Amino acid sequence: MNVDTPMRSFEAEAPHRQGLGAYMACFRGIVWREVLRFLYQRERFFSALVRPLVWLFIFAAGFRQVLGVSIIPPYTTYVLYETFITPGLIGMILLFNAMQSSLSMVYDRETGAMRTLLVAPFPRSFLLLSKLIGGVAVAVLQAYTFLAVAYFWDITPPWQGYITVLPALILSGLMLGALALLMSSLIRQLENFAGVMNFVIFPMFFASSALYPLWRIREGSPFLYELARFNPFTHAVELIRFALYGEVGAKIDPTMTPVEAGISLDGVLIPLASGELLDLTHLVVVVGCTLLFLGAAVYAYNPSKGLIGRRGGPGGGNAG
Amino acid sequence: MATVLTQDAAGAAIGDGAAEALVVNGVSHRFGEKQVLDNVSVTVDRGAFTVLLGLNGAGKSTLFALITRLYDNVSGEIRILGHDVRRKPTAALQRLGVVFQSRTLDSDLTLEQNLFYHAALHGIRKSEAKKRAVEALTTVGLQDRAHEKVRNLSGGQARRVEIARSLLHRPGLLLLDEATVGLDIGSRESVLSIVRGLVHREGMGVLWATHLIDEIAPTDRVVVLHKGRILYSGSVPGLLDATGKTNVREAFRTMTGTNDTAEAA
Numbered sequence: 333m334n335v336d337t338p339m340r341s342f343e344a345e346a347p348h349r350q351g352l353g354a355y356m357a358c359f360r361g362i363v364w365r366e367v368l369r370f371l372y373q374r375e376r377f378f379s380a381l382v383r384p385l386v387w388l389f390i391f392a393a394g395f396r397q398v399l400g401v402s403i404i405p406p407y408t409t410y411v412l413y414e415t416f417i418t419p420g421l422i423g424m425i426l427l428f429n430a431m432q433s434s435l436s437m438v439y440d441r442e443t444g445a446m447r448t449l450l451v452a453p454f455p456r457s458f459l460l461l462s463k464l465i466g467g468v469a470v471a472v473l474q475a476y477t478f479l480a481v482a483y484f485w486d487i488t489p490p491w492q493g494y495i496t497v498l499p500a501l502i503l504s505g506l507m508l509g510a511l512a513l514l515m516s517s518l519i520r521q522l523e524n525f526a527g528v529m530n531f532v533i534f535p536m537f538f539a540s541s542a543l544y545p546l547w548r549i550r551e552g553s554p555f556l557y558e559l560a561r562f563n564p565f566t567h568a569v570e571l572i573r574f575a576l577y578g579e580v581g582a583k584i585d586p587t588m589t590p591v592e593a594g595i596s597l598d599g600v601l602i603p604l605a606s607g608e609l610l611d612l613t614h615l616v617v618v619v620g621c622t623l624l625f626l627g628a629a630v631y632a633y634n635p636s637k638g639l640i641g642r643r644g645g646p647g648g649g650n651a652g
Numbered sequence: 653m654a655t656v657l658t659q660d661a662a663g664a665a666i667g668d669g670a671a672e673a674l675v676v677n678g679v680s681h682r683f684g685e686k687q688v689l690d691n692v693s694v695t696v697d698r699g700a701f702t703v704l705l706g707l708n709g710a711g712k713s714t715l716f717a718l719i720t721r722l723y724d725n726v727s728g729e730i731r732i733l734g735h736d737v738r739r740k741p742t743a744a745l746q747r748l749g750v751v752f753q754s755r756t757l758d759s760d761l762t763l764e765q766n767l768f769y770h771a772a773l774h775g776i777r778k779s780e781a782k783k784r785a786v787e788a789l790t791t792v793g794l795q796d797r798a799h800e801k802v803r804n805l806s807g808g809q810a811r812r813v814e815i816a817r818s819l820l821h822r823p824g825l826l827l828l829d830e831a832t833v834g835l836d837i838g839s840r841e842s843v844l845s846i847v848r849g850l851v852h853r854e855g856m857g858v859l860w861a862t863h864l865i866d867e868i869a870p871t872d873r874v875v876v877l878h879k880g881r882i883l884y885s886g887s888v889p890g891l892l893d894a895t896g897k898t899n900v901r902e903a904f905r906t907m908t909g910t911n912d913t914a915e916a917a
Contacts, residue, residue, distance in 0.1 A: 350775050354775025364769075365761075444755065444756045448773065451721065453743075
């Protein structure tokens with residue numbers, strides 16, 4: 333050791349534990365970066381918006397005469413097909429944003445940028461959750477921009493729906509983001525991401541209630557119906573659909589069977605003072621899947637338990 | 653055939669006030685069947701510039717990944733300023749600054765915004781981060797370009813920003829993994845001079861991983877890593893004495909049994 337060197341007391345520079353203020357600073361910084369990057373990448377903003385708008389303006393306009401939608405909760409009257417698929421298109425925004433975020437995490441892992449996040453002196457679960465919330469903040473901005481444009485296309489939910497949909501957007505965004513986080517830990521290389529499009533995004537979107545109500549899917553294909561009702565994306569879309577009308581789930585007459593009532597699973601039903609049953613299935617599935625996916629992602633990124641260190645990532649095993 | 657000539661006896665200091673900035677003691681690591689590191693021990697003293705010399709594939713980046721806890725060390729121990737990386741990761745990582753081999757700056761953001769992000773990752777509040785960003789950019793001579801986007805910088809300037817970023821939380825140990833790869837001679841000298849200055853002025857411990865022999869100064873400590881094993885750890889004169897050679901290049905070639913000089917330039 334060079335004894336002539338003037339030593340700084342490095343121990344005095346940092347406490348042994350991070351306080352609440354430090355956690356808040358870290359969380360704000362991670363979310364701020366995600367939003368800032370999104371705002372700087374204008375092409376990403378417009379392409380994220382154009383996709384659902386094309387579906388709304390072209391696909392829905394073409395199919396409105398073909399596909400009739402009966403009166404199903406939360407709608408109290410017949411609605412145009414454009415109105416019906418709006419929650420599905422919001423779900424599409426959240427789904428594609430989550431997968432875009434997963435893609436950028438795989439890219440960051442290959443380029444090394446993910447390392448700067450993972451070597452920060454905070455629990456890895458906290459860092460990943462903060463990054464996830466940053467991605468959700470971006471997705472929520474996109475969803476509201478879409479709703480603003482859709483308003484001029486006569487998609488006009490009750491005004492309070494714009495507020496009550498926010499928790500549903502956040503929850504659904506967290507679930508899809510956690511799934512994307514998990515997938516980013518499993519995908520070895522960026523090239524494999526095309527498989528994600530084919531095997532995750534498209535099946536999740538099309539085998540759901542985003543484009544057609546479940547009863548109509550059941551009439552067309554009982555097998556597809558089974559897939560759709562166990563698809564977490566279906567429940568995210570339905571949660572958003574009900575939240576846009578200020579509700580958590582369908583209110584069901586207790587004398588009806590689940591199928592008659594139009595609920596997708598046998599349900600998490602709670603009795604109301606009115607004698608009806610409130611179906612909380614969508615909320616429970618979305619929260620449950622979020623916890624499951626997030627837990628698995630944290631496990632996969634945990635250096636002592638997960639998969640990353642065993643196979644040479646993050647960084648793709650560029651051992652030098 | 654490569655032979656182990658000397659090996660560091662890892663210090664036993666634990667907790668605050670440890671004499672060593674870094675102690676790696678008996679660490680091994682495998683990727684599946686492949687043994688990447690085999691019983692590696694390295695010590696970096698405070699106020700010392702230590703060169704980790706090895707060819708591509710020697711295990712330098714894996715060792716860095718273990719020190720930074722990107723991978724978990726299942727054998728041996730790693731301590732940063734006395735704090736065990738596995739048992740007290742927060743305390744250890746708070747005292748560690750890293751410059752990775754690959755570029756990790758956000759090219760869409762400005763220099764200042766990149767530094768703010770890093771400060772946040774260390775729990776530093778914005779007002780304090782602003783002050784430290786100015787200090788750190790001044791250290792690397794880029795204070796006038798704080799509001800420019802990173803994509804407008806040259807490779808050498810971007811490296812200097814990464815060094816500035818690694819200093820924001822005032823670490824006691826700095827790891828640099830092939831920090832000068834891809835830079836021209838002027839930029840390499842500039843980066844090296846900044847880091848050596850930090851060792852002398854701040855008393856920081858530095859572990860500088862490289863395969864470029866001309867980056868080694870006579871006063872540096874050298875650790876030779878080859879095929880996952882430490883072949884030598886000590887002073888430059890000690891390395892020359894041990895191998896009976898007159899320069900580090902020849903000594904390295906003899907020690908590792910490699911005749912190919914293309915990789916170790």
